[in-house]
Amino acid sequence: MHRKSFWWGLAVGAFVTCLFGQLGLSSGSKALDPPRGIPPEMVAEYLHAIIQADRAVYTTEVVERMQMRGVVSAAENWRESGRLPLPAQFLIEASRLVAEQRNGLRFRLISNWAINKRNSPTTEFEKAGLTAIQANSDRPYTGFTTEGGTRYFQALYADKAVSQSCIGCHNAHPDSPKKDFKLQGVMGGLLLMIPLAS
């Protein structure tokens, strides 16, 4: 009887040792072998969050604050007039700097009712995307494209009139083809182009 339980004990012990050994090994190899990549949808979400946060901080903590205190206001001809860039121009300047880094990442604001015609949609994806986010502004319109031999993941996020100043300025601007933007309405989109490793 005692002999039997001795052999049972040995077998169970060996099995448990093997099992924990395996677990230890596999978790060890997992640590050495990290996941191979973040899905492009997630990368787009991260970048979109940063760009929007920077734009919001610039708008409320710089433009609106300086204007309220009578220090300096924002103006379209900010460079010549020594004033502050408009939030849209701040984003455009930032995207220009990013494009200079030549890592392939690109972003820009586009609209079917652009004040600056350079911000009008140019590709089929951009045209279809603007229609899609107009109907459903909660989700980005996404897709893949190849340009100059590089494959990109594209995501177009709705750009909404979050404050009265958005619609006030756009509706009154002489170059704006649309004069009846409404609060919370979709004014255009933020396009992200993320290069994919080949």
Ligand code: HEC
């Ligand atoms: C004081 C005026 C002003 C305010 C306020 C303003 N914009 Fe604009 N916006 C402009 C101008 C001017 C441009 C064109 C910039 C350029 O590309 O030279 C522009 C560009 C844009 C574009 C790109 C398409 C286009 O019209 O050229 C979008 C989208 C946009 N703005 C959305 C917004 C949103 C959303 C807000 C509020 C959060 C906002 N704007 C606030 C003046 C303004």
